[in-house]
Amino acid sequence: MNALTLLKEDHVKVKKMLSELDQTTERAVKTREAVFSQLKHDLEIHEAIEEEFLYPALKEHPKTRDIALEGYEEHHVVDEVMGEMLHLPVSDETWTAKFTVMKENLEHHIEEEEQDMFEGSLQALSLPFPGVSEPCAARVIAPPTGYRSCNRSNRAG
Numbered sequence: 391m392n393a394l395t396l397l398k399e400d401h402v403k404v405k406k407m408l409s410e411l412d413q414t415t416e417r418a419v420k421t422r423e424a425v426f427s428q429l430k431h432d433l434e435i436h437e438a439i440e441e442e443f444l445y446p447a448l449k450e451h452p453k454t455r456d457i458a459l460e461g462y463e464e465h466h467v468v469d470e471v472m473g474e475m476l477h478l479p480v481s482d483e484t485w486t487a488k489f490t491v492m493k494e495n496l497e498h499h500i501e502e503e504e505q506d507m508f509e510g511s512l513q514a515l516s517l518p519f520p521g522v523s524e525p526c527a528a529r530v531i532a533p534p535t536g537y538r539s540c541n542r543s544n545r546a547g
């Protein structure tokens with residue numbers, strides 16, 4: 391499986407969860423908690439894959455080094471805001487405000503990744519983009535205990 395396909399599929403899922411949450415009110419406690427927890431879990435795996443497979447390739451190249459460095463920071467900002475949201479009740483208006491800011495950041499980040507990293511840099515510069523082996527992909531999609539590195543030493547084939 392191509393890691394790029396995996397990441398694009400994730401983006402679709404992430405955007406769907408964001409708009410689902412966006413449509414809830416502070417009274418929809420159960421829905422907010424469930425969707426937010428799924429989103430946080432999926433994003434952690436997604437970021438880990440990007441930081442293992444995508445960003446290092448971009449960081450190596452002088453023309454794409456800056457965009458990769460920005461990517462790490464954008465992950466960091468989203469993680470921080472989500473971490474703060476975890477400590478607030480979903481019925482709190484501050485949770486909603488943080489969610490709105492986090493959603494805007496994340497959508498902007500996804501757009502930049504798809505346009506500038508996936509379509510632009512990787513293809514234009516013919517940078518290597520390693521495939522993810524099937525056993526590894528299976529573990530990534532349905533991880534029982536979260537993402538584990540799929541580096542060369544434990545990658546099948």
Ligand SMILES: [Fe+2]
Binds near residue numbers: 465
């Ligand atoms: Fe990302």
Ligand SMILES: [Fe+2]
Binds near residue numbers: 440503
């Ligand atoms: Fe992404």
